[in-house]
Amino acid sequence: MSDYLDRFGRGQSMCHRWPPLAKLLSAIAMILAATCVPIAHPLIGIVACVIFFAHTLARIPLAYVARRLLFFWPPLFLMAISLPLSQSGQTGWLLFATILVRGTLSFSTALWLVNVMPFDQLLATLRRLRVPDVLLAILSLMYRFLFVLWDELDRMRTARAARLFRKPSLWATWRSAAHLLGRLLIRALDRADRIHGAMLARGWDGRSRWIEQPREDRP
């Protein structure tokens, strides 16, 4: 799972070497442009080109982008298709196209940002933007716990699969999934308790401290 996220975040391309704040701001500017320009305007093509160019600059493989888009389109398509289906006339189709184009462009921009900006850089940037410390502390802990819980969930799924000999009914599947969720909740809260104890043992007093400069030389 971990290599699914910000997979190319540690690359060494030109985009990766930009200052973090510049990456964030340019991504915001691009999304702003993608969502504000009317779709029939030629400018939208330029925005699309810039986003595409940014992807190639960052050396993000196109196959990866295409795969992510493949998973991204169906829900957006479902949401957008309800417009032309319920209207007669071309307004519905125009709105449909608008939503699809804007959604796709801003999604690719976000994808670019994810892949040129590792999470610790994002945290440091948010800190420079004066996001409250409490939020950042929770966020950084959440990021750590996430992978642990995913592994925990994987183990529980494996255990469930190993104990299922026939295809259960729909209700049984739902029940076992909800129980899985409840069990995960109990284990997670117990783990939070143990982690809190470990943090106390290492001098945690409820205030978060940060290393001023995040290290650049991490692998």
Added chain:
Amino acid sequence: MHIQDGVLSPVVCAATGAIALGAVSYSVHRLKQSVGDRTIPLTGMMAALVFAGQMVNFPIGAPVSGHLLGGVLAATVVGPWAGCVAMTLVLFVQWAMFSDGGLFSLGANVLHMAVIGSWGGHAVRMFVQRFIGDSRKGIVIGSVVAAWASVMAAAALFCLEFRLSWPPSEIDFSKVFTLMVSFHSLIGLGEALITGVAISFVLNQRPELICRTDNPVRLKNRTDRIVRPTVASITSTLVAGLVVALAIAAFLSPFASSFDDGLETALSQIGITDFNLTGRVPGLLEDYDKVPVPVAAWQTLAVSIAGIGGTLAVFALAWLLGRALPAATQNLNSEATGE
């Protein structure tokens, strides 16, 4: 469930963003007030848990599966303030790491899932519990109703935002709303079922983990009063009323066409009509004028069935889950306080 960028207009995004920012700041403020050394790891774990919990699949048909949304579950375990913060961070990380949802529509997503889910869900649960009591049954029934109402309220709010986002002249919004509401009444049922079963499971296994009205949350044997929800009862009733009203409004929204004129003038006064779509798609699409409109004829019937059926199903669900709990429900209040 996530709204992508491009679905809502920039002005609506800015407005929802401002409201969400205010609500989350207030939650952080309340969280800081109650801050103890364990709030931060607990909230972080709750956020990670909701994130991971959304990956548990609940199959519906062959290719389609649903998942938990988690606002009500988070509020039930850690209280409304921490729950709201945790859900906000979940939505943020989903954008920042998965590009799921949008940056500018983050405000709307936070408003729908974190604020309505946690604040609203908690308020509705407290409201229900006032009638049924603080027993396990009260908690389960309360959270089932809260989960359903929060999804429907979010749907109603989305309809409103969508309505404000696009030029009001040419679109027949009532049909779009019909689709939205029918769809969300199913999502709401799923969320209610998942939340109810998960919470009753935890109540059976480890009842002390669930956040009650008047007792602090206790993990293991600790009794520090950190994540205690302290919604004043009047505020709680007000918020609950608002959420329920929104949920009802969801079912009324397709019918509320007379509302349009007033809204339209209001919009043109603020100048939102500037976001009109310029340009026309040339002739290619003209033929679609004759696309049959399956929804239109069934509109009234569909919404009525979704509304009435959904409501009945939620009450049946709440009742069944309440029944399914062990009959020998000891009074947890005395158990929790009597140390």
